[in-house]
Amino acid sequence: MEREDNTAADLKASELEKCRDHLNSIFTRWEPVFPEPPTKQPGEPLKSADLGDETVSLTCASAYTVTKWLVKSMVEHRLNMQNVSLTLRWLQNCILPHSAAVREMLRDETLRNNIFRFYMRICEASSGTAGLFKELCLFSSVMLHLMDAQGLTKNSFHELVKKLCLSAMTEEGANKKAVCVFLTSVYIGDIWLGAQEPDMLITHVKLICSSTDDKLNDNDLETHKQGEETIMPLCKTLYLAALGN
Known part of the structure; x- marks a missing residue:
């Protein structure tokens, strides 16, 4: 009976791990789209609504939520190097170019701490795996950008x-x-x-x-x-x- 319980628990954990991998793959293929500032005729007042504030806020909130899940997954579960690579490139290409999204992300102290924990995991993992240097170089570049954003x-x-x-x-x-x-x-x-x-x-x-x-x-x-x-x-x-x- 105990062996069956252990087998069921292992199967459940394995299935959850597969679900996390699938979600990671889906999230890192999503690219937040921020509205372009609208054009206006000379002398025409630019209303706040014209700037798409609500769209920006919603996009930032979505990007923050996805970032928080991805980073937490990297910190709390087994490192899958394909997911690590996808996550880092998503941060570099889809988040860092947008200052509003970066600001939203950095407001969360827990997320900031998890980003650092994620970075240290990659540092530790790379000490025994030469193939991880590419990811660590990229992650270091991301960290330096985030440090710039925090002053x-x-x-x-x-x-x-x-x-x-x-x-x-x-x-x-x-x-x-x-x-x-x-x-x-x-x-x-x-x-x-x-x-x-x-x-x-x-x-x-x-x-x-x-x-x-x-x-x-x-x-x-x-x-x-x-x-x-x-x-x-x-x-x-x-x-x-x-x-x-």
Whole structure:
């Protein structure tokens, strides 16, 4: 009897998992459509109703609801990498271009926390799977955009880290890509959680560079082993920025 109950429970869980996968596929193929601002004749007053406020509000609410479900699903259930990829590309292509939808999404503290939890899950998963670097690079780009939207970028490192993230997305070398992704993720972890400055990133960079100050000042990196040759040039600019703080 107990075995039958366990079998039934496993079957139910399996069916629910399939339903979540189907819903994810459906939601990430939906594209919110925002009305274009209307044209008016010179001198003609533009009424608020003409702007399609109700349509924008409804679209934003719908986009927020779908985003909340997708992110919560990524956080609370087994990671399906196809769904992860679809979700990230949907966020990038269908949500981020619309500032109204982004604002609506970021008003929800629980959703903001779940976005960060989702990001950390991908960071952890990518540490053992080289194939996830592409998704993590994309997710880092999404996170940096959301940080911009929240005004969390008033530090001297943000533009440098954005360049690192862009480099990670275009870099072909596995070692350099991994270093760019790692440094970007450390920065995002600092600032998303409310730090005024990326203290953890600064600590990492200083630890890496402090033992080679003379070499840095002389621009002489030829004696380093392969791993250090990869990370040192990337850390140098960040190191100098840290010294300037």
